[in-house]
Amino acid sequence: MGGDSAGIDDNNDLMQRKDSKVFILKKQFIIGFTSSFRMGQILKYSFGPPEHPSGMGVEKYMNTLFVDEVRKVFKDKGFLLLIDDSQEQGGTFLVGYKKRLFAILDDFQIGESIGKFYSVGAGESYAIGAMEVTKTIKPRQRILKALAVAEKFNGSVRRPFVVKRLKHV
Numbered sequence: 001m002g003g004d005s006a007g008i009d010d011n012n013d014l015m016q017r018k019d020s021k022v023f024i025l026k027k028q029f030i031i032g033f034t035s036s037f038r039m040g041q042i043l044k045y046s047f048g049p050p051e052h053p054s055g056m057g058v059e060k061y062m063n064t065l066f067v068d069e070v071r072k073v074f075k076d077k078g079f080l081l082l083i084d085d086s087q088e089q090g091g092t093f094l095v096g097y098k099k100r101l102f103a104i105l106d107d108f109q110i111g112e113s114i115g116k117f118y119s120v121g122a123g124e125s126y127a128i129g130a131m132e133v134t135k136t137i138k139p140r141q142r143i144l145k146a147l148a149v150a151e152k153f154n155g156s157v158r159r160p161f162v163v164k165r166l167k168h169v
Contacts, residue, residue, distance in 0.1 A: 001032045001096055001165075002143035004151065006158040008122065014155075020162045025049065028097065030166040034121035035091030035106070039079055043093065047073045058098045063110050066095075071108060092120045096166050123150025123157040140165075 003021035008014055022032040023044050033040040050065045052058075074080040074090050081089045087107065095102045103111040103118050111118070119127035130146035137145065143163050151157040 001030050001094060001101075002147050002161055002163040003032050004121075004123070004147055004157045005160050005162070006122075006156055007037055008156045012156070014158065016158050016160075020164075022162050022164050024164060024166055028166075030096035030164060031093055032120075033091065033093035035093070036079070039074070039091040039093070042073060042077045042079055043070075046077055058100055059110075059112070062095070062097065062102050066097075067104060067108050067110060070104065094118055094120055119146070119150075121157075123147075123154040126150040126153045126157075 001022050005016045005018075005021070006014055007017045017037065019037065019040075021034070021040060022030070023040075024030050025044065025047070026049060029049060031040075031043055033043065047070065050069045052061050052065070070090065071080065071088065075088075079090065089106050090104075090108060092103070092105050095104060100112065101116065101118050103113075103120060105111060115132070117128075117131045119125075119131065127146040127150045130149040131142060134142045134145050140163055144161055147157065147161045151159065
């Protein structure tokens with residue numbers, strides 16, 4: 001999984017950040033985020049993924065126990081936004097778990113691409129296109145190429161790029 005180092009505020013002012021948008025959590029999860037560095041900090045330092053019960057499928061786990069715990073920690077840390085009386089909103093991030101890649105979107109829906117890759121953030125459409133046309137390149141180079149293409153065509157994507165790999169146990 002890879003990420004850039006740009007932090008963009010509401011005025012589109014850019015700050016290249018030292019803290020990474022991609023990290024490994026508990027040696028089982030790899031997370032990459034967009035939306036808010038505060039959200040990423042909560043996920044990295046305050047979120048404890050719940051135990052995955054044996055016999056429960058990965059998809060069910062992600063759509064129930066995992067996302068419910070994300071919502072809880074966002075609420076506890078003051079990050080959860082109430083859109084109206086019935087809908088809460090968080091942020092957008094990717095989670096690699098059990099050799100699968102999931103996108104958790106603002107409304108807490110869980111997405112998984114048929115294409116086995118995903119991109120989120122300001123340069124996502126450029127990165128998705130680059131990932132599609134570089135299927136024969138090794139994963140690390142493919143991710144770096146996708147980030148470089150996103151940086152070239154989107155003013156909100158900046159180096160340095162960070163690429164991390166989850167070692168499967």
